[in-house]
Amino acid sequence: MTHTARENGYRLGLEIARIGCLFRLRDRELAQELGQKYDAFRSPSAASVVADVIVDRSLSQHEPRTIKTTEVDGALNFESYNFAGRVSPDRRRATLRVAREWEAFDAFLRVLYSVLLPMRGGLLVHASALGRQGRGLIFTGPPEAGKTTVVRLSGGDSIIGDELIAVRRMEGHVRAFITPFWNEPHLAKSFATDVPARALFLLRQDRRTYLEPLSSIDASVAMLPNVFYEPEHSGLSQDALDALGGILEETECYRLHFLPEAEQLWGCIDELV
Secondary structure, three states: OOEOOHHHOEEEEEEEOOEEEEEEEOOHHHHHHHHHHOHHHEOOOOEEEEEEEEEOOOOOOOOOOOOEEEEEOOEEEEEOOOEEEEEEOOOOEEEEEEOOOHHHHHHHHHHHHHHHOHHHOEEEEEEEEEEEOOEEEEEEOOOOOOHHHHHHOOOOOEEEEOOEEEEEEEOOEEEEEOOOOOOOHHHHHHEOOEEEEEEEEEEEEOOOOEEEEOOHHHHHHHHHHHEEOOOOOHHHHHHHHHHHHHHHHOOEEEEEEEOOOHHHHHHHHHHHO
């Protein structure tokens, strides 16, 4: 159960990429559902942000899936079809009005960690990742580039994610972390929690499989569209750019031209790692 004493409501502590958040809820049904959904990420560790979550039944599940973001006095306000929230990073506080379904909370959780990670040398990235022979491999690119395809072809490797992962530079090293955000959740059955990043690959499906080395500058330009961050907040935008630069300085970067065929794909990559 996720609740403390009834008069205190319900509390859910989560940790992603070693960044903890505490969510305080009044709705017992939603608290139980979230506790089950995010069970693998529950943690009693110190919270970087404390967020109050209020169920608002007036919020719709049927409006266009857009998020409007505005900055007011250093805080970020978010509004979507099924949630509305405010994050004050400096005060370590957040508030959230949310439809009762867990999907609304999940959407806000992505936004929240896109704010918290850049402040700590990390990013939320549209990418897949896995651990192969003890080394972390990150695969990123636009929709349909093949992020999930690469994971499906990975055999017995430890999977970090297939859609949205966290990447952090910590003590001079880069690590890729699992998140709750999957395209194909059944792939999470063979996951690892995090791995040291050995190389980052920008995916491009092609007629043959080969690697093209990229400078950190070229990799930064190619990778930026795949970073989940909040450009409306000038300070956070700079944090995201700084985090991206730090990550790429410590990680080998390649453009991976590939056919979706396991033997050719891993033969090419294994020569590198």
